[in-house]
Each structure stands twice: as C-alpha cells, then as structure tokens.
Amino acid sequence: MSVWLPGAPCTPRGCVEPTATAVAVPRAVLRLAGVAVLVLAAVVLVPCGRWIPGGAVRRWCRWVVRAAGVRVRIAGAAAPSGGLLLVANHISWLDVPLLSAVRPARMLAKAEIRRWPVAGPLAARGGALFIERDRLRALPETVARIAGELERGAAVAVFPEGSTWCGRAQGTFRRAVFQAALDAGVPVQPVRIRYRTDRGTPATAPAFVGDDTLLASLWRVASARRLLADVEVLPPIPPGRHTDRRALAAAAQPGECTGGPRHAAPRGVHERAVASPRPVSRASLRYESSRASRS
Template sequence: MSHPSLTKTPFLIRGWRIARISLHVLIGLTLATLVLPVSSRSVRMSIIQWWCRRLLHCFNIRLTTSGTLPGKDTHGVLFVANHISWVDIHSINSLLPVRFVAKLEVRNWPVFGYLVRKSGTIFINRTRQRDAARVVQIASNALKLRDNLCVFPEGTTTEGVQVLPFKSSLIQAAIDANTIVIPVAIRYAQPDGSLNLAAAYAGETTMVESMLAFIHMRSPTVHLHFCQPIMAREMSRQALAEFAHTEITQVLYPAPQINQQTQSQQAVA
C-alpha cells in the first residue's frame, strides 16, 4: 500500500496546484523586478518571507518545527543545515528571512534562479578554490550588518539518508563576525515517520521533475529542527563544522536506545 504523501493526487487537484503555483511565481517575478530593488531591508525581508510561506501553501507542503525556534528579533546569525531539496530554502525563509550562500549553479535554476538572485543570495563558485575567501568576506560583512545567513556545508544535496561531511570554509564567516551558529536539521518524512526519498532534489533529478514530484504528493511534509546556538568564537572553524555536523546527525539519526534492564543484565553477567 502506498504512503499518503506519495499517492498521486487527482488530476484536477494537480491542475489546480499548477495554476496556483504559476500565478504565485508570476507575482514573485513582479515583486523581484519592481518592488524588491527599491524596498528597505526590512520590507524586502518581509516580502520574501510572505512569498516563501505562500509558495509552500501552493505546493500543499506542510512545515513543522521543533527545538529552539529563533524569534523575530534574531539578527546576525549563521544557520548551518543539511541540504536535501530546493524546498529547504523556502522553508527556512518562511519562518525567518535569511540570505543564503548557494553554489553558482543555482543561478541557472528555472525561475527560482532569478528569484534567489534578487533576494540577496551570495553565490560561490565551488570549482575555484580561491572563491571561498571572497565569499567568507562578503558573508562576514553581512553578518556584522545583522543579516541572517544560511549555508549548506555539505556542498550538495542528498537523498536525506545521511549527512555528508561538512566543509568548514564558509563557517569561518561566523568566527570573523563574532556571532553565533545555529545548526538546522532538515527532514522530509512519511506519515509513519520513514524518509520521503521522493522529496530529494539530488542526483540526476531536474528542477521540473522535482517540482512535479511535490505536485503529485498528497501531503508532503518538511520538518526543521533548530539546535541550540553555538558561540562561534569559542571554536576553530573545523571544530565548529564537526560539532554542527554531530548535532544535526544526532537529531536526524538518533542512536537506538538500549533497554536499561538489558544493560544491567549485561553488566551483571
């Protein structure tokens, strides 16, 4: 029996979703072209947050959260997250306006590439080793100016079955800005708690295929867990990356709990 989130929606509902998404994207393109360039930072961030929240609604994507959810007064924080889908960006932005550091290829995403360019995304060319230093400087200055930033230190998307080792270079920005780092664990789950692998925008999957996958799902869910803040200045960037990786991994893949009685019996034996 198929899971509800993977069971295809009826044809009419899919058509209705596509119509709503298309209209909302057109609204986003209009706002990005005419309104965002002349708006103040606070207005621009509010518009982006509203647009991302409505986009999730158009796709019928339910967002749930746990942990220490950042308040509206959160500023100058570096969020560090695992990366599974383009939905990650819109999910975080729907809760708290954040600028992202993204790989250069994101600029070429259909439609969304234009929107993320206009929303203040910082792009990094991962094929050029020296580009990291440039991006760290830009990110550090943005944090000092009280912008919230988010990086995906895995450097790529995954299916969500593991968290790849974190690259530490971009995390240096938080140390230079003397701010805090908040790890964010992202998970797409089935109603029974198992992973929703169809939500991943990874491998050879195209943007259009990924969007259609979500349109076909009845009730896709994305869950964000916000871990405890970490003072960046207290660690090296390598140690900070490893600690954030451990925090996220423990949330997503907790070690199985062993029955205490079994442990006691083993100890006695």
C-alpha cells in the same frame, strides 16, 4: 564537477521512492499553478523587498511549500535580527523556502543558478551570494563576503554539506563557511530539515539529487499525498564558544536526519551542489589558491 565540492552517493533511481499513493493529476497541476503564482508575485515584489517585513517573507515561504502540497511544521525560532549564520542539511529545493521561513536570509548559491529562468533573477534580486565552484581561488573572497554581510547584521543561509542527500543519510558539514562566522563574531544557527509521510516514516520523494531534473522533482512533490516538512531550529551556538572552525562545524551538524548512517561521498559521483566549499583553513586559503593555479 568542482574539485572542492563533495559528491553525494544519492541518485533518483537508487534513493528516491515516490509515495505509495498519489493525488489526481488535476490536483497536482493546481498545486504547481499555485507555486507558479506565488513565485511570480515574488518576482514582481522583489524591487520592494527592503520594505517588506520579515514576517511577511516567512509567511510567503511557508505558502510556497504548502502550495506544493507539503505541510510545514517548524519547531523553535531564530533570532529575528543581527548577524547570523544559518546552516542546515540539504535534501530538496524545498529547503530554500523552508530555511527562509525560519528567518529571511541571503542565500549562498552556486553561480549556475544565476542563469536559470525565473529562479535566477529572483535569487539575484533577493540578495543571493553566488559562488563560482570551479574556481578554488575564489574561496577566500567568498568567505570574506559572507563575513562582511554577517558583520553588517545580515543573516546568511548556507547548506554546508555542499550537495543534496536523499534524507535517509546525510553528508558532513564542510568547514570553510564557518570561518566567516568566526571572523564576524556572530552566532551559528543550526537547522535540521526532515521530510516525512503521514505515518511518520521518512519520505524521499522531495529529494532533489544526482541527475534529477527540477521539473521531475516538482512533479514528484506536487503529486505526492500527505507529505510533511519537519523543520527543527536547534539552539544557536554563540560566538566565542568555539575558536576553531572544525569544532564549530561539528557542533553545528544537526545529527542524522533519519537515524541512518552518515556516508562518505565517493569520488566521481555527480552531485546537485548548491552551496558550500571544501574545508580549507583560512590561513592556507591563499596558499592553496596559488598552488591550484600552478598545477
């Protein structure tokens, strides 16, 4: 576990509840096959990515989620161009294509993903910004890289909770990545992701938490019946409204995912961390890095 990433108390056994009814096994297998075909097509087309319109990328991302058997509803829209920090709560691996369906962006991801089969090369060729979670001294460089991409007019997508949660509760947005938006002078675009059943109640089947495996999560999603991904694009926070990253992170927090409590993460809990470092002021980044190296 990283010393500067939070843990979530959510676990597959304690939080994830499969849907009451499941589709037939052949249908679930067909769904997974559809996802695989779309992902392989993306691998083939990645070298041509710079010539593919953003609208086509957004449609492909929605197709991936639909192929897994999850309906998609997106309310609102993000600016189609210009530097933008996209931030969202984190529940599932489905969040990645859902956030890219709002606006294609460079994703901040843990360095371990680079070694994953298929997903690793796809993420690397797609422009993911990898972060080494176990190196505190890498934090200033990561913030500077994000700010540089934002200044060049790119969109960068981050899950500032730093860990996935089950969806009934959520973590607190960590502040460090918001420093990049302040340094680059770009807006922050908050996005709220929720998963529901056909009855409108919260669904935890898509959650990818704790020691859950990707294969188990894929099967749980593909075999579920009538899941809905509800994506709400909240009003952007313009540059200059907040000059402190603490206030900016609080303003970007999209509120409770399902009306449940926001829990503090206990120590020693294994997390499915993907994206965000522990909040540290930029002025103290170098100091904390040197202090960690001496300890």
